[in-house]
Amino acid sequence: MFQYYLKLAWISIRKTPVLSLLMVLIITVGIAASMVTYTINYMMTQHPIxxxxxxxxxxxxxxxxxxxxxxxxxxxxxxxxxxxxxxxxxxxxxxxxxxxxxxxxxxxxxxxxxxxxxxxxxxxxxxxxxxxxxxxxxxxxxxxxxxxxxxxxxxxxxxxxxxxxxxxxxxxxxxxxxxxxxxxxxxxxxxxxxxxxxxxxxxxxxxxxxxxxxxxxxxxxxxxxxxxxxxxxxxxxxxxxxxxxxxxxxxxxxxxxxxxxxxxxxxxxxxxxxxxxxxxxxxxxxxxxxxxxxxxxxxxxxxxxxxxxxEKMIPEDTKLAVWLAFSFLVVCLLNCMSLMLNKFYNKRAEVGLRRAVGASRQNIAYQFGCETLLISIIGGFLGLLLTKLGLLAAQNVLTFLPQQVMEMNLPLASMALILAIVSCSIFSLWPIYKAIKVQPSSQLKSM
Known part of the structure; x- marks a missing residue:
């Protein structure tokens, strides 16, 4: 059943490539910005021994x-x-x-x-x-x-x-x-x-x-x-x-x-x-x-x-930078949520038809949840790639810091991917809720 919903999600993404690409790019940029600053701050604040x-x-x-x-x-x-x-x-x-x-x-x-x-x-x-x-x-x-x-x-x-x-x-x-x-x-x-x-x-x-x-x-x-x-x-x-x-x-x-x-x-x-x-x-x-x-x-x-x-060896402005970066991620996710609302709204006729032929609200939620999951995974992996490029760029700019401070380890990479999936899932709840509230009768009359 899960594979079926993933197939529907992929078909939906292909039908709206521009909108889907915009959501992926927004997630990518948000994850990269937050993880670059968090990685540097995290590596700087680790206990040396x-x-x-x-x-x-x-x-x-x-x-x-x-x-x-x-x-x-x-x-x-x-x-x-x-x-x-x-x-x-x-x-x-x-x-x-x-x-x-x-x-x-x-x-x-x-x-x-x-x-x-x-x-x-x-x-x-x-x-x-x-x-x-x-x-x-x-x-x-x-x-x-x-x-x-x-x-x-x-x-x-x-x-x-x-x-x-x-x-x-x-x-x-x-x-x-x-x-x-x-x-x-x-x-x-x-x-x-x-x-x-x-x-x-x-x-x-x-x-x-x-x-x-x-x-x-x-x-x-x-x-x-x-x-x-x-x-x-x-x-x-x-x-x-x-x-x-x-x-x-x-x-x-x-x-x-x-x-x-x-x-x-x-x-x-x-x-x-x-x-x-x-x-x-x-x-x-x-x-x-x-x-x-x-x-x-x-x-x-x-x-x-x-x-x-x-001695205040950990600069306070690095913590502020992390908060600003994660605030930027929230802004990105809000924009992504707006795009999801628009996308799911345009699919109300499809939702009405599926509901009319027997699909439950839970089935609709699974379908759109899988679509969100797929977009967040793609955005998460691209975010990891952009984070790596961002850390390489930071090595050339922040030359006063050791190179090891600007290197992402496996736990941080896993955190970035989980962050993309979890944050996207949370911010998709409202668009999904609006989608499953569509009344089949009103949509069938307009078809």
């Missing part, structure tokens, strides 16, 4: 000076998401062998001229890098194409080693296995220990907000290498000081109360968080007693999701 949503935490120390302006969050004073070198070293040393901590890493930055050792000096390019600890890589599930992270021994000694991205590896070594090869960083020679494999966490949560949706930095070196070699680029480092040291040397900067380092930890279990917070509160109290932490504000930790929310 869902399996570690409770165990990975960013430390916030209440280290602001009483003279320092502070940011308010929800009407309350907010501790900085960065810390001083002294505090970072204290926290790192306190839990080197702690059963609470699975991984921990300090994160700093540096920028210098980079080239492969076989390249001439003229080929060197200024590149930004992260300075991290060995634990950074397993804590954030960084995948490797070649090699591995540097060893813990290299971490502790501050050896001149590096992990580079697959993108930089392609540029410097034509994509070949470069483990053991060397690159020049200014006047220093770095040995490559590993090459990351397309690591693009979205959003890029582990550093500052302004880098949330840009490609990760292409080089990472040990944090201790930065300290031992006094690698500091003022133009590339985000830091906040009440009073910048009068003697502008690297050692005085390290000894100052300038905050410039992020400190992330991964707990062995989410149940260990209260115990770690207890340690943090004790450290906070000690620093307040020593006169370092001057504000009456407790130190605390934030997980990745909380940190993303606090």
């Amino acid at each position: 869902p399996n570690k949503h409770d165990t990975v935490q960013l430390i916030h120390l209440s280290s602001w000076s009483s003279e320092q302006p502070y940011r308010e969050l929800d009407g309350k004073e907010d501790a900085p998401s960065m810390m001083t070198y002294q505090d970072a070293e204290n926290l790192f040393s306190a839990h080197k062998t702690s059963p609470l901590i699975k991984h921990q890493s300090i994160i700093g930055t540096y920028r210098d001229q980079i080239r492969a050792i076989h390249q001439p000096v003229t080929d060197a390019r200024l590149r930004s890098m992260l300075t991290v600890n060995h634990d950074f890589f397993p804590m954030f599930d960084v995948p490797f194409l070649f090699g591995t992270a540097w060893s813990k021994q290299a971490d502790e000694k501050g050896e001149l080693v590096a992990v580079i991205s697959s993108k930089l590896n392609e540029q410097l070594f034509n994509g070949e296995n470069s483990v053991g090869k060397q690159i020049m960083m200014g006047n220093l020679i770095l040995t490559i220990s590993g090459v990351t494999d397309n690591w693009l966490p979205t959003p890029k949560f582990y550093y500052v907000r302004t880098e949330s949706f840009v490609n990760p930095r292409d080089i990472m070196i040990p944090f201790k290498s930065q300290i031992q070699n006094e690698l500091f680029a003022k133009s590339d480092t985000r830091y906040y000081c009440v009073n910048y040291p009068t003697v502008q040397s690297f050692s005085t900067f390290l000894a100052s109360n300038c905050v410039w380092l992020h400190f992330w930890i991964e707990l062995n279990s989410a149940t260990d968080l209260p115990q770690y917070n207890n340690f943090l509160n004790n450290y906070d109290a000690q620093q307040k007693q020593a006169g370092r932490f001057e504000r009456d504000l407790a130190s605390y930790t934030l997980n990745i999701e909380e940190y993303l929310t606090r």
Whole structure:
């Protein structure tokens, strides 16, 4: 029986090709507009490491000076998401062998001229890098194409080693296995220990907000290498000081109360968080007693999701764009409903004749329902195709976003098709209702 109604639906579509095509195109455009914006917003708001949503935490120390302006969050004073070198070293040393901590890493930055050792000096390019600890890589599930992270021994000694991205590896070594090869960083020679494999966490949560949706930095070196070699680029480092040291040397900067380092930890279990917070509160109290932490504000930790929310790393205008796109879809469906009303009205004579020969209102509803279903499926598949083209166009326009943000996965594609079918079915209820209310007697008299 269903096949029979589908056959009737296809005959009806062929009889009114222009009207049917207009409905398909309206559904196609509406689905594409809504799914392009929804896909980008959905991919931007996904948790970067869902399996570690409770165990990975960013430390916030209440280290602001009483003279320092502070940011308010929800009407309350907010501790900085960065810390001083002294505090970072204290926290790192306190839990080197702690059963609470699975991984921990300090994160700093540096920028210098980079080239492969076989390249001439003229080929060197200024590149930004992260300075991290060995634990950074397993804590954030960084995948490797070649090699591995540097060893813990290299971490502790501050050896001149590096992990580079697959993108930089392609540029410097034509994509070949470069483990053991060397690159020049200014006047220093770095040995490559590993090459990351397309690591693009979205959003890029582990550093500052302004880098949330840009490609990760292409080089990472040990944090201790930065300290031992006094690698500091003022133009590339985000830091906040009440009073910048009068003697502008690297050692005085390290000894100052300038905050410039992020400190992330991964707990062995989410149940260990209260115990770690207890340690943090004790450290906070000690620093307040020593006169370092001057504000009456407790130190605390934030997980990745909380940190993303606090820093507003997900732009609010993306949510507005989604609402506008779905509003546009509703407008499209209202237009489609108007066309259906017109189409079904023009078929009132056919409806009257079918009713006269014994067809029930339910049979008429099935017939027009199948026609709506067929139109929505065609519009849904064409909408998927147009969505794909729209996302490809967005990649060329929104170049500041990673490419993976603008890629539709299977669940989203299924959602687009279901959305087309369900929304069309809902908006077709009124035209179908009007069609089945046709009186056979009045139509037969007019024939």
